[in-house]
Amino acid sequence: MSDIALKLRRFAETGRALDRVWVTIVAILLALAVVVPAQLPGSLVFTGQQLASVAPFLLLSVMIAAWAGATGADSLIARAFSGHPVKMVLMASAFGALSPFCSCGVIPLIAALLSMGVPLAPVMAFWLASPVIDPAMFMLTVGTIGMEFAVGKLLAAIALGLIGGFATLWLTRLGFLTEPLREGIGNGGCGGGKMRSPKPPVWRFWHDPDRTDRFRRDAIKTTLFLGKWLALAFLLESLMVTYIPAETVSAAVGGDGVLPVLIATLVGVPAYLNGYAALPLVGGLISQGMQAGAGMAFLVAGGVSSLPAAIAVFALVKKPVFALYLAYALIGSFAVGLVFQIVH
Incomplete structure (x- = not known):
């Protein structure tokens, strides 16, 4: 083996040992420092601010997951989120649709639910519906675009959850998606196949050294795992916001007919646009003649599968589940956009 090949192999092995996500983050920061040093401080500040904004959701969800594991209440929580599949x-x-979680804030909760053995179908329904709207965004939508659009977005969130949930339920009944999580992330399975046998919970787990140690280890492990992926997502987002302005992205979805709705969906799925920041922009474009259906498709697609959310989902689940997640976002957003355009 040549010296160059040997060095490349050693570099690759070192990268795997150091963790590819952290290596990627450092590589991006070094590239910024060399190529565009003026952007480096802005990206660092942006990433820190976004991590701080999602930290309460991350901390709460991590603590709940660690507490459930330490007390033995995780199987009880899983059962509370199970039952008849259609009902769930x-x-x-x-x-x-009514929860206050954003596209990234919902990720830790989803990880906890799946690791507890909660069936994938209701989790997918919650996963898809939650980022589209929350109570605060509903009120802001009323103020910026109008009540009709706010109600339409709420119904779109529920419809997207139903589409993804029932499609996933059908696939699981055919024997697919039996192990949704990546290796080493929890030990749950679809349909509750690996639901742990319920045992009496030990609520005051801090009196047991072993349970206290498990709480600490689970909390640290989950925080570091989710934190690194969110840090990478927000770092990439800072570059998108800088070099692909939101106004440019949203302005591409003007026009009449079905095509603007399709374009809005295709642009919204990979593009990041903060849900709160998007509302006044989309509202302004609608007032200038943009289709309401295109605006709805863009907001729904962007909320469900923005870059930070997509990266976080990719980190949690296996590739088939990730592909389905994107397909639901694409097809569901396009469908709700068309329906909203027809009934508007």
């Missing part, structure tokens, strides 16, 4: 998909879709 309906409940998860409605609850997701």
Whole structure:
């Protein structure tokens, strides 16, 4: 083996040992420092601010997951989120649309649910519906675009959850998606196949050294795992916001007919646009003649599968589940956009 090949092999092995995500983050920062040093401080500040904004959701969800594991209450929580599959998909879709989680804030909760053995179908329904709208965003939508659009977005969130939830339920009944999580992330399975046998919970787990140690280890492990992926997502987002302005992205979806709705969906799926920042921009474009259906498709697609959310989902689940997640976002957003355009 040549010296160059040997060095490349050693570099690759070192990268795997150091963790590819952290290596990627450092590589991006070094590239910024060399190529565009003026952008480096802005990206660092942006990443820190976004991590701080999602930290309460991350901390709460991590603590709940660690507490559930330490007390032995995780199987009880999983059972509370299970039951008849059809009923759970309906409940998860409605609850997701009313929950206060953003596309990234919902990720730690999803990780906890799946690792507890909660069936994938209701989790997918909640996963898809939750980022589209929350109570605060509903009120802001009323103020910026109007009540009709706000109600339409709420119904779109529920519809997207139902589409993804029932499609996933159908696939699981055919024998697919039996192990949704990546290796080493929890030990749950689809349909509750690996639901742990319920045992009496030990609520005051801090009196047991072994349970206290498990709480600490689970909390640290989950925080570091999710934190590194969110840091990478927000770092990439800072570059997108800088070099691909939101106004340019949203302005590409003007025009009449079905094509603007399709373009809005295709642009919204990979592009990041903060849900709160997007509302006044889309509202302004609608007032200038942009289709309401295109605006709805763009907001729904961007909320569900923005870059930070997509990276976080990719980190949690296996490739088939990730592909389905993107397909649901694409097809569901396009469908709700068309329906909203027809009934508007």
